[in-house]
Amino acid sequence: MLNHVALNGGRVAVSLTAISLHMSTFMVGFLVALFAVLPMLFSVYTGRWVDRIGVSLPMRIGNALIIVGAIIPLLWSDLAALVLAAGMIGIGFTLHQVSTQNLMGRGDSKQRLRNFSWLALAQSVSGFSGPLLAGLAIDHLGHRFAFGVLAIGPIIALYGLRKLLPTLPPHVASAPEHKVEELPEPAPLTATEQQQADMQAKAPKPGIRDLLRIAELRRILGTNTVLSGAWDTHAFIVPIYGVSIGLSATTIGTVLACFSLATFVIRLALPYIQKHVRPWTLLVSATISAGCIFLLYPLFREISFLLTLSFILGLALGGSQPSLLALMHQHSPPGRTAETVGLRLALLNSTQVMLPMGFGALGNAIGIAPLFWAYALLLYGSSWLNRDKFDRFKKKKPQHPAPPPETSTTGPASIPTSASTTPSEAAPAPESPPAPASESESESESESESATCSVTQEPARPTPIALPEQEPAPLPPVLPKQASKTQRAEPSSPTPAEPASTSSPPTAR
Template sequence: MRSATAKVNSAPRESGPTAELARLITAQVFLHASMAGMRLAAPLLALRSGYSEAAVGVLLALFALTQVFLALPAGSYADRHGLRRPFAWATAAATLGCALAVAFPVFPVLCLAALLTGGATGAASIALQRHVGRAAEGATQLRQVFSWLAIGPAFSNFLGPFAAGVAIDSGGFRVAFLLMAVLPIASWAWVRAAREMPPPPTPHGERPRPAWDLLRETHFRRLLLVNWLLASCWDVHTFVVPVLGHERGLSASVIGTILGAFAVAAVVIRVLLPVIAARVREWAVITAAMLATALLFCVYPLLHSALAMGLCSVLLGVALGSVQPMIMSTLHQITPEHRHGQAVGLRLMAINASSVAMPMLFGVAGAAVGIAGVFWAVAAIVAGGTRMSWRLREADQSR
């Protein structure tokens, strides 16, 4: 499948984000920070209200659950209406969810707020990624803009919980929920003046097709499987490292530092990627990331000191942090322009479904074969998947 733009090899190079891209990244940060803040405040209020850890687990799952079911309709809607209208609906839903928590801070309403803010963030990210991908000119600029765009969620994952925590300590949970309700409104202020792209041309005589039809294309199917494998590795690290650290007798602060080092490394590599984008190919970066991840997962269970685990975590952050911009760049090049929204939605649905299901699978597997066995099993699967990432170069050669 070839993108309708076909502007792949003659892209202008840019050293930093344009003014409009910077505004869109800022909008993404505010909206995503609202969800991230709610993801801290809502479970904390539930625990303080006497709800069990199981109930809190269900509450946290709801933030991702809506995105599983909403991703495909949101992608089709973005294909029809562009950026501003989907983003406006998303900000309204996120604001409503947070406002309901302000008015009725009880568990059922917190669950509804989780559904609304999670779904809003997913729908907005689909519209935003589609818009940014269509605005880019050529493969080099695609890699650059998606590298810049990937920094936003990483920063908002710090900003949202930090702001919510300070608000809770200063004025209570209602103040925190009110602050989270203001953030989506600020987000819309950055998007409302964005330049809307003209609708892409639809091939003459082609009827609307469901997003699932994209899976019939070999390159897209490979890309989605590779993305799922690497996203699962991210979930493995987040879920298993606290368990492994507990087995090693590490303190909570040390375990948090190890996970924090992973996140910082992922941000740093995404800051550097726009600089080197003109010198790398997507399939090469993805294949290298998969090989490095498989090797590091083999080594991780053998490490006992906090320093060694921290170093391994940093290297994993570099490997996995480099993947998303390359995945998004490839996706926009191998799918028709008038179906970019569907493609982005299908990818988001797969990732969120994995985030809901995989931690439960890892827990069962860990009880059966041990934490080291989980690492080694995932390493073997990822190593086997490198053949698919290597064959993505066929898509690169065909463009």
């Protein structure tokens, strides 16, 4: 966190010092880009080095480079000093950051996400305090002594590393030492084994292309580059835009600090958000929100509106970084995590080189407002490419258990229904006498049989058993009138009053 204070404060101090020396917008962009030139070139090799030797030595070297880079502009203030400061602080922080992220990525997925959430929370605090500290120091102490104030944090961090690194496990702090002399002499290889060894020696070594062939990892790295580029674009353009509208160094630092304060707030609530929102849904939402803020930013000059927009942008971008880091470690090949982290930093640093220099050159020609709008279009393009991820990982509502399937109306599955019919159910009711058999009644019975085919399965008819039990039942004396009423009512109804399956077959009296 203390080294991150020096990085964020150093960017603001370098850019404002260059403006005070009456340098052009392109030169300011060039100096800001120098923070990322060396990291862009050596991040992947740094990751491989960390995988090979451990995190202890790279963290110490990186911390020392940050201290030296912050002290140089304190001794003399000119273009050469600013160039050295930007380059040394940038490469030093890269060494420290690759080692730190490799250390935080150890453990299972839940522990990894928790570690990155704490790391992002600490860096949001340093992102808030760095620009604010640089702005206050410039207004009250001057540009040179502002760098001296920024060097205090890395000095304290180096002392803390001396106490912390010895407590780490040996396989984490440094790579295990291989003692070749203790290994037994290998047996001579056969012809087949020698051929396989030669093929393995001639095979190409794994490199960056192998990582980029992983489709999910490639998508994660691309989204991370666009979102982090929005972060760096905001940090680069706001000082230039603030000076153009007459803001002081303290006010510019306050606007940038408000952005970092929002990242701190959103990361406090991030564990709750991650329980209800899937990672890609969060990333696409952050991309769309950041694009809206970049569209509105150059339309306002009041400090209250600038603080509000900066805070909302911090909420959008601050919640995306922990999810991106966790996804990246999840899809990294085994044993190449630090190399993947280095590739990520190389991509980020490439945007930190190209965007300030390109925007600095364009700013002299077309102004500051089109720069905001150009990056807004880039953010919208990224959200459009990831729209399928947004739909796929959308939070689903809990589904209720499906109702049991209905009984089939045809086929053998309906046989148990008719088989379970008792003889008493199959027999006609006492007050419903059987009507005389007629041609129209036979046709209506055939229609009812086709409508209720689930009950009229021939193999399971219980009627032959039911008839002898119901024959002795006497008929009431009013049977002729009821029968006639039944016969007169039958033509008005589309189906007979009783299904054919539940009555006995018509018999002649």
